[in-house]
Amino acid sequence: MAEISAAAVIAAAEDITGLHDFGGDEWHEALDALTDALATEAGLTEFGEVVAQGDLVGSLTRRLQVVDYRCTHPEVAEMRIERPVFIVGQVRTGTTILYELLAQDPDARAPLTWEVDAPCPPPEAETHDTDPRIEDSRQIQEMMTSIIPDLAAMHPIGPLLAQECVRITGMDFKSFIFPTMYRIPSYARWLLNADMASAYRWHRSFLQHLQSRIPVNRWVVKSPGHIWALDAMMQQYPDARVIQTHRDPLRTIASVSSLARTLRTFAAEPTPIEEVAREWADYVIDGLDRSVDARESGIVPASQVVDIQYQTFATDPVAAVATAYDQLGLSFTAVAEKRMRSFLTAQPAHEHGGHHYTFAQTGLDEQALRERAARYQKYFGVPNEPLG
Template structure:
């Protein structure tokens, strides 16, 4: 797990050497992130053979993508002349309906989403005329066969698909300052670095700069009206998000934090089977307790102190979204003054019919987390009271 061997492999694969250490690409914090990640994987991840293969291939590919993105930007500085229209950003925590909302809003042609296939293989830049037929779509779908073979029940927990909208953590992964890594692997040292040191040293801000560079590339030959993006980590990093995209419009989904902890812990335990057999649910819950629960509290603080202007955000409750998604979606359109046309609404209803809701095979209990319910309630009291989040029975 020597960083240099990964750098050398990416350089050999591309013939490129410029990884973009300057401020234009978010600085060189990615090198620290890569080093901390690899050390954490080596000491803590306890990978099985399949997991070792996945790590080797995945991290090398992120570096290959980074080299190619930097090179493309150097050759085509004009792609930065088209600004990123203030994006619509879903910032709810995991297991609060964000994926369903993301996929439904993506049915609106005015919303340009980063699809999985183009995030995985961003170069050459996707083109409008071949966006639905690009050969990378089939290649991306083929990779999910590996997931199905190792964790066949995962699709019951979370949707997979090359043409489904992809989260921002997969974009910032090629900057190596991303929550995707502790989500996939047992790397508590890296997670601690991410939510403390990386923020203190400005590396999270650098990750959002890289995020912008990535979107600039994707929209260069396949533009849209506005970007639609999402990931739960935005709850933790709202100051950095709003600094990079000050005009961003936010949608925050809300659910009982105790249920969020229980469901997220179960999801992560399932996902991590792709890399290891060493899975202990209470340990996993303790790993993510701070980033989830403190992230919720931080989101309340950001609303109270004006980091997120009130006019730029709408709140959607999980219960409302699950009862009837379309009225919940209409909340977003009404809040920002957009028409929800009959054609778009029908496209959303068709998506719901053709993509069964995740969770049908997903059972979980709060007791399995090993956390104390009263402590979770106390820690998230400010969040629950501010957003009037109903408590669920546990």
């Protein structure tokens, strides 16, 4: 059996790398909260214990390696990141396809899955499309889909696809990737009240690392996790351009509950969808309320943010992107448009059978949730959708 403890994770990562400089210790409290929850709440199978320990050891190993590279290449810390574009929409609101479209722009760069899986040494321009780490990442993805066959229908995966920031902040152990992958409500509650400043300092360090050998004109990044930490995000990136996607929160809750339940079967026995939905309903509503707070307080300045309604985006994704570019003061070139349309053509909807879910399966009280979501829906003008 794998030991799920902070001490075991740290010892394993140090043993693998031979390194001991973690770039500070602000991550340690988060790792303690995470390992405690995994050991007491997650209901991990024996295989799941191996998966969870490997997940955490991998995150800490990557952190050690990036810090080591940074120490031996101090010029990396001086690299500028200017006006990055952050996609901050809630889970299952069209953020993934929007992210992939923005990543098609030759003036933009998104961190790719293989780069996040194995960031050291930093990617090189000459071998960016042929790096052997791409195949290593592909094999990891194929292993996951062999164990969770429904995953491909729920969320596109692949080594060359743009990766989400939850994987990056996971190296600081402050990330909603963990409550998505595991049933750990005490950690999620801890995370919602945590100071996220260190996670975004790490986020900047990681982007600097990735661009150290490949110049970047404009970073494009994405994570639903940003919705819970907009204050820390904007403090670290005060010149960020922000795109927030919007969708009926009840549809969002139904979809993410289905996704989380499926992902958790990788490391634990299946749990009732009703239990997962009760948990995620609280997370989603909390995040949406925080996004309203961020607008009302000016944490996210009106001049730096664009809102995209899900139905508008679904009707014509490229037109929605063009409008967002215009509002953010970005140049929407003919080359960018062509590449985006080519990407859409090559990625037909429901190629893996689609993600099937209904709100009724959650067992949640529709009226009660409508009342809880009313502030968000009214503020952003988000319409109700048929729930099914």
